[in-house]
Amino acid sequence: MAETEKLTNNTADTICAISTPHGTGGIAVARICGPDALRLTDSIWKGCSLASAQSHSAHLGTILDSNGMPLDQGVATVFRAPRSYTGEDTVELSVHGSIWIQRELLTSLCNAGCRLAEPGEFTRRAFMNGRLDLTEAEAVADMIASSSRAAHRVAINHLRGGFSKRLDDLRDQLLQLASLVELELDFSEEEVEFASRTQLRQLATELHAELTRLCRSFRTGAAIKQxxxxxxxxxxxxxxxxxxxxxxxxxxxxxxxxxxxxxxxxxxxxxxxxxxxxxxxxxxxxxxxxxxxxxxxxxxxxxxxxxxxxxxxxxxxxxxxxxxxxxxxxxxxxxxxxxxxxxxxxxxxxxxxxxxxxxxxxxxxxxxxxxxxxxxxxxxxxxxxxxxxxSSDAELLVTNARQAQALSDAADSTSRVINGLESGLSGDFIAQDIRQTIHALNEVSGTITTPDILQNIFTRFCIGK
Ligand SMILES: Nc1nc2c(ncn2[C@@H]2O[C@H](COP(=O)(O)OP(=O)(O)O)[C@@H](O)[C@H]2O)c(=O)[nH]1
Ligand SMILES: [Mg+2]
CATH class of the missing domain: 3.40.50.300 (P-loop containing nucleotide triphosphate hydrolases)
Structure with missing residues (x-):
């Protein structure tokens, strides 16, 4: 997909967008992010040098239009890599919120060498730079869209890593299960049993119950969101x-x-x-x-x-x-x-x-x-x-169809693990199904992903986020 390639290959660009809603407001905020963010903003800025400013500092100065004429007086806030939302150098420029000033500011930034950001490109960069996993990135979109206390509560719990942590726990348990089955395989000729199959089955059954519960929670999670x-x-x-x-x-x-x-x-x-x-x-x-x-x-x-x-x-x-x-x-x-x-x-x-x-x-x-x-x-x-x-664990509701599908795949392969353990299937096959379950969980958190999936997720974001 040409569009995807364009999106994935352009992380060297410095991007800009207005992050506040379209229209006239008291203040509008433009975000500039990427390797050249500080230098490019300096070129349309009269005030102290942003390139030599400390991270997390705010400065008053004059913003220049494409002809080098004063456009507005505003505040530049500097966030240096890696301590920014995206993990890259970022400047947030607060200007007076006239539509005309906003448009001129973007033109001036583009003339200086920035490119207009795609929808969700800031969050996509945050994901690519390991600042967020995919469930957290999706929670950012849910936060922006939340229209009730319950929807907000679910989103903020996901954003703060509640769901990611549960996925990590499940993955750890699966790795433990896999290592026990694989140990059994390594020593199969000596007939050593490191864990009884009953114990393994119990572990797998618990995992299956939790995965099934998470899949089921999607109906409620989606209803709360929408x-x-x-x-x-x-x-x-x-x-x-x-x-x-x-x-x-x-x-x-x-x-x-x-x-x-x-x-x-x-x-x-x-x-x-x-x-x-x-x-x-x-x-x-x-x-x-x-x-x-x-x-x-x-x-x-x-x-x-x-x-x-x-x-x-x-x-x-x-x-x-x-x-x-x-x-x-x-x-x-x-x-x-x-x-x-x-x-x-x-x-x-x-x-x-x-x-x-x-x-x-x-x-x-x-x-x-x-x-x-x-x-x-x-x-x-x-x-x-x-x-x-x-019930009490609203933070663990799945609210997103992509996550629900991957969790359902994980539940399916776990039930194959249980069947395998019950029918005395060889450890090789059981280990294979365990690996598939881990793969499905990695898809949920975005450890494994494809450009198409990312494209699909981030193009639904607003511009400027
Ligand atoms: N007395 C009384 N009349 C009602 C009440 N609720 C609806 N109505 C009347 O019942 C009729 C039908 O109401 P409507 O809401 O259009 O019913 P629908 O066909 O079920 O949508 C109208 O004349 C209403 O004024 C109620 O609680 N008490
Ligand atoms: Mg009626």
């Missing part, structure tokens, strides 16, 4: 759209007493507790000859299948809807909350609701979307549903 999908399903006129509006605090969906008002999915999100929830209000379930409404109902089923949480909304004054119960019962993976709505109209819920909740293993809550009664309790139930999945 917003937890919650499908609102139920019969027409049960009050689904009213509930969406009550939860997001806005008249987001049309509410009316005409059956079949909501036909397509209406989506909106709200932060509740530490989490971001993505609510999907769906077309009400009923028998209909209307083709468009039928398509809407099919979409409701789809939304339910993809959701982590299903809010099954029932009208407390009517019998529970059979189709809604059937859809909810098909989604065994999801957490189900049976919402008995319109409690303002009746003292007791319709018969059958509690039985239905028990059959579905659902939590039940009485609310009125109209008066707001019970909504706070429902919000609490939503948070508890996610809390129960994340």
């Amino acid at each position: 917003g937890i999908p919650v499908a609102i399903i139920g019969a027409t006129n049960a009050g689904k759209s009213s509930l969406l509006n009550a939860l997001v605090g806005d008249q987001r969906a049309i509410v009316s007493d005409i059956h079949g008002t909501t036909r397509d999915i209406v989506e909106d999100s709200a932060e509740i507790g530490d989490y971001l929830f993505r609510f999907l209000d769906t077309a009400g379930l009923r028998h209909t000859e209307d083709t468009i409404e039928q398509i809407g109902i099919e979409r409701s089923r789809d939304a339910a299948r993809r959701a982590r949480i299903i809010m099954l909304v029932c009208d407390s004054t009517a019998l529970p809807d059979a189709q809604a119960l059937e859809i909810a019962s098909e989604c065994s993976d999801a957490h189900i909350i049976l919402v008995a709505n319109k409690c303002d109209l009746t003292e007791s819920a319709a018969p059958g609701l509690s039985d239905a909740a028990i059959r579905l293993g659902a939590t039940q809550v009485k609310i009125s979307a109209k008066t707001g009664s019970g909504i706070e309790q429902l919000r609490q139930l939503l948070v508890e549903a996610v809390d129960s999945e994340t």
Whole structure:
């Protein structure tokens, strides 16, 4: 891939980018990084010499445009290799945040010999220079994208090396397993057994359990990162759209007493507790000859299948809807909350609701979307549903499909190790599977990687990071 070659062969370049968001602001920060960062910045700078400045020092000076005329007064902060984010000489120039000044500054830097940075190129250099492993680099992108306390908490734990450390522990255990199997091989003719196969199997089983747990955590990890999908399903006129509006605090969906008002999915999100929830209000379930409404109902089923949480909304004054119960019962993976709505109209819920909740293993809550009664309790139930999945080790949730895939490969080869140990397979083959597991873990942390993988990861970053 030509693009990849271009990216991997250009570490000798000095690169520059605006790291602050595009637009006008009080201050904008340009980052200049690479072997010539100090000298090139000096050439557009009137003030003390940055090339002779100490690392981690800030200096006030005048920045010059491409014609050598004063462009702005600003602050240059110097970070010398290897004590910088990327591990290379870096200058951060803070200027006044006019779009025009930012553009002129980049032109001036490029005329002086810098090249514009690609998306994620600073972080890519940090990875290449061993400042971050791949899970930490990916956590940088997650930090920038985090939109809830929980997403931020997972990202910062990964960034501080929590996940990398767990991978190192797993790798150490695998190396121990490999060395025991290989020792057994070396001395096989003397019939020396350094570890019983039962012990080896126990070690492999523990590893497999941990790898499987990490793979499984991806569903929750991804949901926390992107917003937890919650499908609102139920019969027409049960009050689904009213509930969406009550939860997001806005008249987001049309509410009316005409059956079949909501036909397509209406989506909106709200932060509740530490989490971001993505609510999907769906077309009400009923028998209909209307083709468009039928398509809407099919979409409701789809939304339910993809959701982590299903809010099954029932009208407390009517019998529970059979189709809604059937859809909810098909989604065994999801957490189900049976919402008995319109409690303002009746003292007791319709018969059958509690039985239905028990059959579905659902939590039940009485609310009125109209008066707001019970909504706070429902919000609490939503948070508890996610809390129960994340338990105490939120820092070890996998949030990224690439990592989940490599961990699943590692779990597969570990289960081959277990089978091999159980069936008395020769140590050579077992050692081979152990090495494959280590290889898969090395892929997660980026010890082994290909230009394509790196390209894929870093091009999704912002420019300037
Ligand atoms: N009394 C009462 N009426 C409600 C409540 N929730 C919704 N409604 C009414 O029920 C009708 C249908 O509501 P809507 O939210 O459009 O239901 P959907 O078809 O399930 O989306 C509307 O006339 C709402 O005003 C509630 O808690 N109490
Ligand atoms: Mg509706």
